[in-house]
Amino acid sequence: MKAIVMMKGKPGAHAFDLPKPKLSRPDEVLVRVKEAGVDGTDYNMIKHNLQDTAEGRNEIVMGHEMVGVVEDVGRSVTSVAPGDTVVMTVRRGCGICHPCLHNQSDMCMTGLYTERGIHKLDGFFTEFVVDREQYVVKVPADLVKLAIFTEPLSIAEKGIEQIRVIQSRLPWTCEHPDHTFSSPDWGRCKTALVVGAGPLGILASALLRLAEVYTFVADIVPEDSPKVHLVKQMGANYLDARGKKPKEIVDFCCTPTGNLDIIFEASGAASTAIELISYMSRSSIYVMTGIPREELFLQVDAAQLVRQIVRYNQVVVGSVNSNRSHFEAALKDISAINSRFGGLLKEMITHRFKLRDSNRIFTVTDPQHIKTLIEVEPW
Ligand SMILES: [Zn+2]
Numbered sequence: 448m449k450a451i452v453m454m455k456g457k458p459g460a461h462a463f464d465l466p467k468p469k470l471s472r473p474d475e476v477l478v479r480v481k482e483a484g485v486d487g488t489d490y491n492m493i494k495h496n497l498q499d500t501a502e503g504r505n506e507i508v509m510g511h512e513m514v515g516v517v518e519d520v521g522r523s524v525t526s527v528a529p530g531d532t533v534v535m536t537v538r539r540g541c542g543i544c545h546p547c548l549h550n551q552s553d554m555c556m557t558g559l560y561t562e563r564g565i566h567k568l569d570g571f572f573t574e575f576v577v578d579r580e581q582y583v584v585k586v587p588a589d590l591v592k593l594a595i596f597t598e599p600l601s602i603a604e605k606g607i608e609q610i611r612v613i614q615s616r617l618p619w620t621c622e623h624p625d626h627t628f629s630s631p632d633w634g635r636c637k638t639a640l641v642v643g644a645g646p647l648g649i650l651a652s653a654l655l656r657l658a659e660v661y662t663f664v665a666d667i668v669p670e671d672s673p674k675v676h677l678v679k680q681m682g683a684n685y686l687d688a689r690g691k692k693p694k695e696i697v698d699f700c701c702t703p704t705g706n707l708d709i710i711f712e713a714s715g716a717a718s719t720a721i722e723l724i725s726y727m728s729r730s731s732i733y734v735m736t737g738i739p740r741e742e743l744f745l746q747v748d749a750a751q752l753v754r755q756i757v758r759y760n761q762v763v764v765g766s767v768n769s770n771r772s773h774f775e776a777a778l779k780d781i782s783a784i785n786s787r788f789g790g791l792l793k794e795m796i797t798h799r800f801k802l803r804d805s806n807r808i809f810t811v812t813d814p815q816h817i818k819t820l821i822e823v824e825p826w
């Protein structure tokens with residue numbers, strides 16, 4: 448079967464032939480891949496030559512976002528059956544630490560996990576994949592054509608979950624007792640800044656807007672960019688950060704309420720990410736999800752920074768990967784995003800390729816580009 452791989456000592460993405468995988472355990476599921484999504488991690492792997500192959504292997508199949516249809520199941524599988532549409536989670540736990548043993552490998556304590564398409568396990572830019580039932584999540588029939596957004600949305604779900612869990616330390620911060628972070632109405636009377644209008648920034652903004660958070664999205668693209676169109680479609684405000692200092696960006700976000708409750712970093716721009724800490728509001732939270740790759744050294748007034756974080760009870764938290772519960776939350780919210788913000792999700796897909804296009808997928812320089820989809824097999 449066809450696949451797109453990265454190979455040791457051979458930069459770029461390459462077409463490759465692999466044997467079709469077979470069921471080898473009673474709890475396994477064989478899935479025919481229909482669509483695979485390309486995201487920032489894939490581009491970074493290509494750009495920085497990160498061929499993280501398994502021991503004894505010369506290549507790794509790329510891709511960690513997929514939707515497919517079950518072809519066959521082992522005899523102990525009960526949650527899915529042939530013909531079901533499914534998505535698969537990405538990380539496989541270390542099998543040692545308690546978070547991994549309790550279905551939270553996204554919080555692995557040993558670092559000995561693997562990740563499909565990223566870290567020592569073959570990914571989803573191929574025709575068939577096999578995995579254990581616990582990593583396979585069934586997609587409701589009405590969401591089949593949007594399910595490719597499950598994995599990226601699950602990353603945003605985890606980030607927002609972190610915000611809500613940590614900020615449950617606060618009582619309500621406005622005059623409404625039902626606006627605590629633990630309430631279903633948590634987003635009201637709150638302001639957020641999302642840094643980066645790439646797919647993750649847009650999906651995080653969609654979740655914030657679903658919760659009625661007053662949302663600003665900052666990026667360095669002009670007002671007529673399709674990304675800005677999507678930001679406005681959700682009722683979020685776009686902030687063109689070109690030539691602006693982080694303080695100006697935060698001041699602008701604070702104009703409506705005087706407070707910036709949430710910063711969601713989804714750009715991976717290390718300098719802005721660090722500088723923004725200095726302008727956090729009191730008792731606020733800042734979640735970082737972008738992963739910068741280049742080295743960057745900055746001079747900071749460390750005493751001022753520590754003083755401020757302590758005195759203002761501030762929280763800066765990192766959030767990576769996601770587990771099955773975030774995939775399930777994402778499937779619920781895909782439906783909500785689709786009915787509330789119209790064609791937002793479909794409009795995010797700006798470029799479509801086939802598995803045979805391995806030499807073209809990572810060369811897109813179109814300024815209109817938001818997200819690339821690989822159509823592995825027609826629906
Ligand atoms: Zn672990």
Ligand SMILES: [Zn+2]
Binds near residue numbers: 635
């Ligand atoms: Zn309120």
